[in-house]
Amino acid sequence: MIFLEGRQKWALRQCNSSPGILSLLSRLLLTLGLLSCTSAQTAKDAASLNPLPQDSGKAGLELMLRRLSTTARLMHTTAHPDDEDGGMMTVESRGKGDTVLLLTLNRGEGGQNKVGSNLFDVLGVVRSLELTASDRYYGAEQRFTHVADFGFSKSQDETFEKWHGHDPALADIVRVIRTFRPDVLVSRFEGTEDDGHGNHQASGTLTREAFRAAADPKRFPEQIAEGLLPWQAKKFYFDRVCPFRSTECAPEKYTVKLATGEKDPLLGMTHQQFAMEGLRRQLSQGAGGWSVDAGPHFVFYRLVDSVLPSTKNKDGHEEDFFDGIDTTLPGLANRLGPDEAKIPYLRPELVKIRGEVEEAKKLAADPGKAALPLLQGLRDLNALISRLVADKQLAPIEQRELLGNLRLKQEQFHEAANLALGLTVSVDVAAAVAPNAEEAFMAVPGQTFGVSVRVRNSGDHEVSVQNIDLELPEGWKAAATSGKIQTIAAGKEGTTQFRVTVHENAAYSRPYWHRNDPETEGLNIVDDARYATLAFPPSPLHAHVDYIAEELSSELSGVGTVAYKDSAEHEKRRSLAVGPPFSIAIDPVSQVIPVGQKEPRTLKVQVRSGVSGSSSTTVKVTAPAGWQVSPTSQHASFSSSGAVKTCQFQIVPIAQKEGRFSIKASLEYQGKTYSDGYSVVTRDDLDTFYYYQPSIQKVSVVDVKVPNNLKIGYIMGAGDDIPEVLREVGLDVTMIPAEKIAWEDLNRYSTIVLGIRAYDTQKDVVSNNKKLLDFVSAGGTLLVQYETDTSSFNSGSFTPYPASLSRGRVSVEEAAVQILAPDNRIFHYPNDISAHDFDGWVQERGLYFLDTWDAKFTPLLASHDPGESDLKGGLVVAPYGKGTYIYTGYAFFRQLPAGVPGALRLYVNLLAAGQEATDKH
Secondary structure, eight states: OOSTTTTHHHHHHHHTOOHHHHHHHTHHIIIIIHHHHHHHHHHHHHHHHSOOGGGSHHHHHHHHHHHHTOOOEEEEEESSTTOSOHHHHHIIIIITOOEEEEEESSOOTTSOOTTSSOOHHHHHHHHHHHHHHHHHHHTEEEEEOSBOOOSOOSOHHHHHHHTTSSHHHHHHHHHHHHHHOOSEEEESOOSSGGGOSHHHHHHHHHHHHHHHHTTOTTSSHHHHHHTOOOOOOSEEEEOOSSOTTOSOOOGGGOSEEEEOOSEETTTTEEHHHHHHHHHTTOGGGTOTTOOOOSSOOEEEEEEEEESSSOOOOTTSOBSSTTTTOOOSSTHHHHTTGGGGGGSTTHHHHHHHHHHHHHHHHHHTTSHHHHHHHHHHHHHHHHHHHHHHHHOOOSOHHHHHHHHHHHHHHHHHHHHHHHHHHTEEEEEEESOOOBSSGGGSOOBOTTOEEEEEEEEEEOSSSOEEEEEEEEEOOTTOEEEEOSOOOOEEOTTOEEEEEEEEEOOTTOOOSOOSEEOSOTTTOOBOEESOGGGTTBSSOOOSOEEEEEEEETTEEEEEEEEEEEEEEOTTSOEEEEEOOBOOSEEEEEESSEEEEETTOOSOEEEEEEEEEOSSSOEEEEEEEEOOTTOEEESSEEEEEESSTTOEEEEEEEEEOOOSSOEEEEEEEEEEETTEEEOEEEEEEOOTTSOOEEEEEESEEEEEEEOOOOBTTOEEEEEOSSOOSHHHHHHHTTOEEEEOOGGGTTTSOGGGOSEEEEOTTHHHHOHHHHHTHHHHHHHHHTTOEEEEEOOSOHHHHHHHTOSSSOEEEOOOEEOOTTOOEEESOTTSGGGTSSSOOOGGGGTTOOSOSEESOEEEEOTTOEEOEEEOOTTSOOBOTTEEEEEETTEEEEEEOBOHHHHTTTTOHHHHHHHHHHHTTTOOOOOBO
């Protein structure tokens, strides 16, 4: 239940319930009804902040009328963001008007990031924002389970081991099915090795199990005790029965063939193209440049389970997922079976309401004319719901099911009427436009601020506003400071002002899930069960407006927003967030220190004030026993909200052997201790959310030797944190921007390093590859880290001798590693490397290994996942001219920031591969 007490009034109004029905259904309605309605509101809030043109005006009205014409519900399941069949969902949601939900098992937090160095859980927040942006195009609501992406997995057995068995994810899938109650369940994956990734395989297996488990009250009975009802979807389909993007498929392989390449005049392009516009929001996946032509496109699905009599034709095919299911409005009466006779008024009323929708569709070319039949349909639907609420003829379960479907139609009627009338509402916090996303206003517990609710009437009907309320969490307070809006003429607008006070114990806008150790844990901890399976917690501030037009009533709502400027200086708005009075963070969040070092290190503690006006606090740092901190505390004063102060402390480590330690920072303010900091996670094309971390610096003390006089030039690729780690252990590292390679004097460096995916992401690396190889030939060392675009890499002939890149990888981080050339100098200078140096690695051994190479290359290591043959192309070295060329697919980009000792020692040796022995320090 979301804001069960504080927002009960809002939730009940959204679901159009009453005390009578609450008494009748008790906890059942509270749990299932409020969660369902608030989930829809969360998706609606996100879409309202940055609406697509197709969801506004005449096109938006006609799309909503498609939704009003059907009761079909479809649920699609996948493993990761970007796995989804966007074309299929867009056909069903936008083309046919179905209500569509996408359940993605995890947030992709274990993947690689093509547009930055963020990894693990902050990457999960980025990809959640990207996927919900894609969902706007697909027309789908979004849910997640609480399992995490722990990195590439080759089998579902490994996946289930990391996820503590089937039940953690299965319970979440069942919960979503019991809440959303789909007619049709569609899995992207089948649960076989053909699915590839072990997470993909698990997704298919779990969805098949959930299809039947959700209907069994003995499965996950705790959900039934909460009030959720069992639910049996009618049909279950698999995808991937034919090769990706096939235009033809053997008839015996599929049941349903959907055309996704047909142009939809309301979208201005084909469904597949529109879906691709959404998928391109997922930049961290490298989707920004993807496209699809306007030609014919099809997707193929196979029916694998059903509780209906056969719906296939003589050829074993169906026209649609919903063959055999009555998805018309009057069809809701059919679902009652013989009990329909208990409420004989139901079917005639549904037929009447359907007729009003059909009348609105005929008039949709002139939205203003379509408003009247929509308002009439809404009036009749409201009356029907009230009658059903008061009627005691149906069993509670039947009544709940029927009312749930009707309330969804009620919400769609509201939205359609608002579009037809040209009514919109904006709910704006009275705060200055921030110069960037980082500094946008955040509410602080106990704070009071102004809110303007502006209703715009861009249509041609006069509207009478009956009531405006702010809907707030429990304990918040609001008071109107200006008169309520009365009448808004066509083409005009009206504004009402409020003062809002945040509760002293208001919850912060933060993820409701976390992992204590993202590098090793496969399950997220759900901190607030009210939000379980949602993409993010809902916004705290909404406005609700009741109005009358054409002597008939309706309503509209909006989410509270704040203003800021994006990177192009365009004003944008995002949902109001609640944050702590102070955010405190240590920079950097991790550090590597060589054993025995006692030289002072600077620790930076950044504090951001969220308190209006002047404020002050005391910042403290706590280090491990025996380590020296100077000073132990500092006083910090702030003149305004948003002000940032950086306090510097000197830390003298006392560490004579390898180990892991923590340095903590905190501050005191008005008798409370604060020890968390947040990062604003956003992009110009995305919404905004916040990633919180405790103000702890993880320190790895590592026994590592580094050579003197080794000068390293680092050319960043997709983004990683390796250079900073190298500096921390005393290496001389210079960042070389890719666009400056052509003019850079490379000969002043001993070693050049290409960051991860450099050839994939930096065109200047490709165009200057000859210069890099000439640097090697002249005596330098070039260290090339993993690439992902195997085709481009292989066709580009970037290596000095023939070699081919593959997608081969070792995903089990504990997999044994064999040193193939133990006498090679790389394993002895400046650090002696042994099998123990491969202990304690995180997430994976490596990825994108070479599979063939010229005899001039020497493979140095071999490793393999369980049940597979050795892969030897993860680290190869070759002399070239006077220098040394190295390619490595081993995942140093994860190991070095995590402070894995052996990985750091080996990496330093790679950097020094062409170095003559010098004094060590």
